[in-house]
Amino acid sequence: MITKPILSGLGLDGFKELAIAAGEPAFRAGQLAQWVYKKRILDPDKMVNLPSGFKIFIKENSDCCSSVITQNSKSDGGTEKLLLTLRDGNAVEMVIIPSPKRITFCLSTQVGCPVGCRFCASGADGLVRNLQCGEMIEQLWHGSNVIGRLPDNVVFMGIGEGLLNFKQLAAALEIITDPEMFALSPRRIVVSTSGHVPGIRQLTELGKPFTLAVSLHAVNDAVRAKIIPDQFRYSIAEILEACTEYREKIGRMVTLEYTLLAGVNDDDSAARQLAAIARAQHAKINLIPYNETGTEFKRPTINTIRRFQQILESAHANVTLRMEKGSDTNAACGQLRRSQTNS
Numbered sequence: 001m002i003t004k005p006i007l008s009g010l011g012l013d014g015f016k017e018l019a020i021a022a023g024e025p026a027f028r029a030g031q032l033a034q035w036v037y038k039k040r041i042l043d044p045d046k047m048v049n050l051p052s053g054f055k056i057f058i059k060e061n062s063d064c065c066s067s068v069i070t071q072n073s074k075s076d077g078g079t080e081k082l083l084l085t086l087r088d089g090n091a092v093e094m095v096i097i098p099s100p101k102r103i104t105f106c107l108s109t110q111v112g113c114p115v116g117c118r119f120c121a122s123g124a125d126g127l128v129r130n131l132q133c134g135e136m137i138e139q140l141w142h143g144s145n146v147i148g149r150l151p152d153n154v155v156f157m158g159i160g161e162g163l164l165n166f167k168q169l170a171a172a173l174e175i176i177t178d179p180e181m182f183a184l185s186p187r188r189i190v191v192s193t194s195g196h197v198p199g200i201r202q203l204t205e206l207g208k209p210f211t212l213a214v215s216l217h218a219v220n221d222a223v224r225a226k227i228i229p230d231q232f233r234y235s236i237a238e239i240l241e242a243c244t245e246y247r248e249k250i251g252r253m254v255t256l257e258y259t260l261l262a263g264v265n266d267d268d269s270a271a272r273q274l275a276a277i278a279r280a281q282h283a284k285i286n287l288i289p290y291n292e293t294g295t296e297f298k299r300p301t302i303n304t305i306r307r308f309q310q311i312l313e314s315a316h317a318n319v320t321l322r323m324e325k326g327s328d329t330n331a332a333c334g335q336l337r338r339s340q341t342n343s
Helices: 011-021 027-038 052-061 133-147 162-177 197-206 221-227 236-250 268-281 302-314 335-341
Strands: 068-074 080-085 091-098 103-106 110-112 127-130 153-156 189-193 211-215 255-260 284-289 318-321
Touching: 011 027, 011 052, 011 162, 080 133, 091 133, 103 133, 110 162, 127 162, 133 162, 153 162, 162 189, 162 197, 189 197, 197 211, 197 236, 211 236, 236 268, 255 268, 255 302, 268 284, 268 302, 284 302, 302 318
Parallel strands: 103 153, 153 189, 189 211, 211 255, 255 284, 284 318
Antiparallel strands: 068 080, 080 091, 091 103, 110 127
C-alpha cells in the first residue's frame, strides 16, 4: 500500500508541516517551495541550501517523483504526447501542443474516465481511479523538463472528468496559480468538463478567472443522449444555466466545445441552433472535427465541416475551427494509454 504523499502536490502548507515534523524552522518551507516550484527540482540532494538531515527526511517521508515517462510520441506537426507510468503501474497522458506564439500543456485528471462519452477513447475502459494533485503537478513538471520552461497555457482537457475529481483538481489549480508556487495566471488555464453541473458550480465558487470549456456536442437532449451515457449527463438547459452563473460571477467567456460527428450533429439545423445558443451565452464555439478512435462514429467530410463553420459565422457566432493535430500518433485523448493497456 502506497502511503507517502507526493512532494510536488503538498503545496506551501504541506511543506510547512514537513519542515516542522523534521524539526526544522518554518522558513525551510519557503526554500523547499523555491526548489520545487520555481526551479522545478524534485531531487532533495540537489537542493543545496537545505540541511542534509532535512533532505533525508524529505526523501523518507515523501515521494519525490512518483511517475516516469515511458513513451514519447511526436507528430509531424510538433504535438508531443507523453505517456507517464504512475507509481501503482497505471498510465496517464499529457500533451505538449506548440503553436507559433505559445506552448500549451494538456493535463489529465483521472486514470480513465467515468463519463464514457461514446466517441471518446479516454473512457472506453471506464474509471480506474482519480489522480492525486501531485500526479497532475508532475505532468506539468515532466512537460516543462521536455521544453525547458513552463508552458504559456495549461488546459485540463486530457483523460478524465476533472470536475468529478474536484478536490484534487482544485489543489492543483492552487499550486499552479499561487504567486509563491508556479504563478501562472488563472486566465491562462482552461478547465474542461463534459457538462458536470455540480462541478461547474464548485468551480464558480473558487472565484478565479479560469476559462470554463464545456463539451456540449449537441443542441438538444435527444442527440446528446446518443453521445453521452445517462449516469453523468445533465440536460442542456441545466448546463447552460450553470454556464450563465459562471460567466456572471467570474466575468469570463465560456467556451462551448462541439465535436462534429458525421450524420449525428453536423447538419445545417444544428449549426443554426448552436449559433443561437452561443450568442445567448456570449460564448465562444470551439468546433472540433472528430478524430476517429475506432468507435461507430465517423468524421464529417471537409465540405460538411466548412459548411457548418460558415453557417456559424454567417449567424455571427464566435467560432474557431480546431483541426486536430497529430492523427498519426494516437492523437485523441486516451489512445496512447489504450494502445499500451491493450498491448
